[in-house]
Amino acid sequence: MSNKPSRTTFRNRLEEMVKSLKDDIIANKYPPGTYLPSENALVEQYSLSSKSVAKGLDMLQEEGLIIKIHRVGSMVKEVDSQKKVTITLGYSPDHNIVLEELIAEFSSLYSHIEVNTTSFEPYDHASIKKHIKSNKIDTFMLNYLDFQKIVETEELDFLEPLPVRQDISPFLYEPFIEGDTCYAQPLTFSPIILCYNKDHFTEAGLPEPDSDWTWKDLMHYASLLSKDNERYGLYFHALSENRWPIFQIQSGIKFEREPSGTYKIYGTKIMESFAFYRDLILNSSLIPPFFSENNSDANMLFLQGKISMTITSYFGLDLFRDSSLNYDIAPLPFFSEPLTLLLCIGMALNKNSENKEAANLLVQFLTSEKAQTIIRNKTLNIPSLKKIAQQKSGDHLNRPSRFNLYREIIPTFRYHKDLNLNVQSIVTIRQQLKFLLSKMESEDEMCVKLEHLL
Incomplete structure (x- = not known):
């Protein structure tokens, strides 16, 4: 019997590497202008081939998180402090996830991104679609019925496909997958x-x-x-x-x-x-x-x-x-x-957003360990990240x-x-x-x- 690792094993390791580096960037472990570990170091750390590591770094570059500099390394993307970006997050008042605190934490990591919010009434599908079509929101929270209404009115082209992550239970993705494509990252559920x-x-x-x-x-x-x-x-x-x-x-x-x-x-x-x-x-x-x-x-x-x-x-x-x-x-x-x-609340991304890169950073942050831990400790919501949801809370909430x-x-x-x-x-x-x-x-x-x- 061969002991050669399967393709699935390599894929899981690659996903682990990309997620870990992404979380570290979002948490400012690697501030803008600093470099990620060398490709050789990543090969050894994650037991991957050079080709797989290079592919993972390409993925991070495509997401606008790093710049690969030939013969130098992978630099966390510098932000032009003069170039401010404003994005709008749509949400329902029912989605009580200490949003102000989360946005403040995000802003401390990405000072060049200003986050405005606009609220929808629960199940106000018409308002959600209107805001998406007119590009008045860059990213937004939605539930299954919101998503299904978008599917039924054949308006999925307005949503950006998003990756299915291994650290989130598969059943939480079920409401947001159409065909073989995922259109929202699970945020909380109940x-x-x-x-x-x-x-x-x-x-x-x-x-x-x-x-x-x-x-x-x-x-x-x-x-x-x-x-x-x-x-x-x-x-x-x-x-x-x-x-x-x-x-x-x-x-x-x-x-x-x-x-x-x-x-x-x-x-x-x-x-x-x-x-x-x-x-x-x-x-x-x-x-x-x-x-x-x-x-x-x-x-x-x-x-x-x-x-x-x-x-x-x-x-x-x-x-x-x-x-x-x-x-x-x-x-x-x-x-x-x-x-x-x-019930599951997900984060969707407006495909036609003029600031899609910044909006995607917010989606990644809200589903990062840092943000999910805040949700776990400050609310009675269940975070989508399995690891965080299962942690014991040391707070004094009732x-x-x-x-x-x-x-x-x-x-x-x-x-x-x-x-x-x-x-x-x-x-x-x-x-x-x-x-x-x-x-x-x-x-x-x-x-x-x-x-x-x-």
Whole structure:
């Protein structure tokens, strides 16, 4: 048997070298004007051939990080201090990643790059596309639905292809790959989870939620936790695109088209899940008749002790990081199958940006170990870098004791795409849910209507 290293081994070593050098440049270990280790030193350090090392350095040069000087070495690119560059980062206020601190850290490394920000409303696909087309943003954060809308409107040509990195879990790339091409670097992620007030459970003498809970179990305990004129057992934003699809995903089947091209919904488990969702939301003994505008409204009720349990994400937990709230998290209860929805925020690059090189440096920085460590220590977000996500935090944030729960439930992660619906169909279902939850239509009427609308 040959002991010769495989091509995969060499490729992994090359990727490791490029990433390590890139991180060191971003962290200013090699300031502008200094030189990287010699090619011979890199050959020995990473057990690569001279040809592979040269290829890796070419990659760094193409990204604008170094200049290869014949018979001298690889110099970290000097920046003309007189030539200032301004780039614009688009983000949603929901993406709470201590952005100001991260930008300040980036600016300390790249003083010639000024970063402006512009915010989008969550799922404001039209605004995102408008800003991309008019080159008003150079790089931006997006989630799966944002990306999928770009795909469905055939506007992928506006996004710069980005590399798939070995230090980020492959499943985080799934929402941002079309064909064989990746269009966004994963930044942070979160499954949808159950969050509960530990004091309420202790006071009522009830067992805390566990992985074997069904939704009927939750309804039972939520009714016992509810107290007239004081609190309710459960509440969440029922019309959120990150809440109601969970019940369809847990139904165990997808939306499938018939040979005629229409969907079969009436009389299926999907219809059953809609009916169950209606009964859950309209149960006045455990859910308050409260009109929320977004997921933050529900999280705020939980923080105020008005509800005992809520369905949320690690992004939502960030609201509690500086509080004294005694809370914890658990896997979602299940309907037919114990599955949950995974949310992932990625960084995309405007292909037509006039300052693409500078914008790419920001993308690389935000997904570097330095920036990901800041996110890990200063927020309750889960960083995309596996190494950083698994580090113990030495901060004093109010983290739930089961913060690492997400590692245990990775096999249950699913994406919106597992519904087998396009974004417009998801919007259509959401609109019809309003009629179901306001008792203006029965689940039979809703499902028949959806079969035609979809």
